[in-house]
Amino acid sequence: MHPRLPVLAFAGLAACVSCSRVPSEPAASRPDLNGTWGRAVVYGLDFVQPETLPDGSICVGGCAPQPENAGLGDDPPPPDFPKYKTDLLPKVADLTARQLETDTVLRCYPPGVPRIGPPAKIVQTAGEVVFLYDDYNGGFFRVIPIDGRGHRQGLPPAYLGDAVGSFEGDTLVVETVNFTDETWLTDNGAFHTRGLKVVERLRRVGDTIQYQAVAHDPAVLQEPWVMKPRELSRSAVELEEPPRCEERDLEHMVDGSYHENPR
Amino acid sequence: MPRQRALLPATILVLAAMAMPVAHHSVSGQFDTSRSVTLKGTVSKVDWVNPHPYVYLDVKQGNGKASTWALSTLPIPMLRKAGLTKEALSGKPGELVTAVVMPARNGKDLGWIITVTYSDGHYYRLFE
Numbered sequence: 001m002h003p004r005l006p007v008l009a010f011a012g013l014a015a016c017v018s019c020s021r022v023p024s025e026p027a028a029s030r031p032d033l034n035g036t037w038g039r040a041v042v043y044g045l046d047f048v049q050p051e052t053l054p055d056g057s058i059c060v061g062g063c064a065p066q067p068e069n070a071g072l073g074d075d076p077p078p079p080d081f082p083k084y085k086t087d088l089l090p091k092v093a094d095l096t097a098r099q100l101e102t103d104t105v106l107r108c109y110p111p112g113v114p115r116i117g118p119p120a121k122i123v124q125t126a127g128e129v130v131f132l133y134d135d136y137n138g139g140f141f142r143v144i145p146i147d148g149r150g151h152r153q154g155l156p157p158a159y160l161g162d163a164v165g166s167f168e169g170d171t172l173v174v175e176t177v178n179f180t181d182e183t184w185l186t187d188n189g190a191f192h193t194r195g196l197k198v199v200e201r202l203r204r205v206g207d208t209i210q211y212q213a214v215a216h217d218p219a220v221l222q223e224p225w226v227m228k229p230r231e232l233s234r235s236a237v238e239l240e241e242p243p244r245c246e247e248r249d250l251e252h253m254v255d256g257s258y259h260e261n262p263r
Numbered sequence: 264m265p266r267q268r269a270l271l272p273a274t275i276l277v278l279a280a281m282a283m284p285v286a287h288h289s290v291s292g293q294f295d296t297s298r299s300v301t302l303k304g305t306v307s308k309v310d311w312v313n314p315h316p317y318v319y320l321d322v323k324q325g326n327g328k329a330s331t332w333a334l335s336t337l338p339i340p341m342l343r344k345a346g347l348t349k350e351a352l353s354g355k356p357g358e359l360v361t362a363v364v365m366p367a368r369n370g371k372d373l374g375w376i377i378t379v380t381y382s383d384g385h386y387y388r389l390f391e
Contacts, residue, residue, distance in 0.1 A: 050346065055385045057386045058387045059387075243311045244312055246312045246313075252369055253293050254293065254368040255292050
């Protein structure tokens with residue numbers, strides 16, 4: 001027997017302590033999630049109905065018939081908010097009041113999951129699914145094994161966590177753990193602990209994907225938080241490298257006023 | 264005569280954005296939305312950054328001195344959707360442009376772009 005093999009075998013076992021192999025749907029029967037996907041309704045971008053004039057002038061916003069329910073001049077609807085335990089509500093209120101200081105996403109940090117929302121592009125192979133994001137804070141990615149392996153052990157907590165996935169019928173189910181506690185679930189002080197677990201479901205329906213995410217954090221939440229479902233449709237626009245993120249405005253803020261922008 | 268169409272009724276553009284759908288500071292927290300300032304100068308640089316790109320305008324003052332204004336505008340996904348690029352905002356090198364902006368509340372040479380008009384008369388209207 002080769003003298004190095006026992007060491008390599010041991011190392012391989014140690015790297016995957018809890019490798020419970022959960023059977024997934026056979027590759028041939030899995031839905032194909034490959035593609036570049038856009039959201040059918042993107043609040044905020046809905047306002048952008050530019051009119052381009054023959055001389056090259058562009059009028060942005062209000063220059064063309066607005067889509068229905070664009071909410072002209074109104075703030076976007078507030079997101080459904082997680083139900084925090086009663087004794088934690090003062091902390092949520094404090095983080096909300098000071099969110100221009102406390103929300104890390106305003107300093108170009110990765111937004112965390114599920115706040116980052118659904119992926120903009122999906123690359124699917126027999127053994128893994130890769131989510132690519134076109135986010136204001138950067139071009140993030142997540143590599144999600146779907147070969148039955150368990151979560152990796154011994155990794156430091158991550159902004160986007162550690163994910164594994166499996167197909168249940170026509171739905172990709174992604175479970176993510178090992179988060180840092182520096183991100184929020186959504187706006188307005190929605191903090192979480194390192195014990196957060198997020199389960200996302202992506203179901204292909206025709207040329208759309210139905211996306212849903214549920215955040216589980218029993219240390220702080222009364223019940224799992226269900227993020228508003230999203231529908232993704234095929235996009236003909238390929239991803240571009242996002243511009244770098246640099247926050248330059250906060251130092252010029254005279255007051256802490258802000259508006260909500262649900263993902 | 265400038266090649267401008269009559270400005271269509273504009274709508275206050277709420278700064279809600281897409282994958283920038285995070286709580287974000289409001290324009291009024293930084294800029295005086297009750298005033299506008301007209302600046303004429305040349306674009307020396309465009310920083311194409313998220314969440315807000317910056318257009319740097321070198322403006323000659325009445326006393327002959329120059330100052331550089333940092334003009335902020337909509338998030339890049341919105342500009343992209345409108346077909347605006349960094350090059351389009353930059354204009355031609357040395358071109359005289361006119362920017363109408365809301366000035367910063369802290370008195371610095373900082374503004375939020377309402378319109379920017381180029382030497383041939385074409386313009387971009389980015390806010391009401």
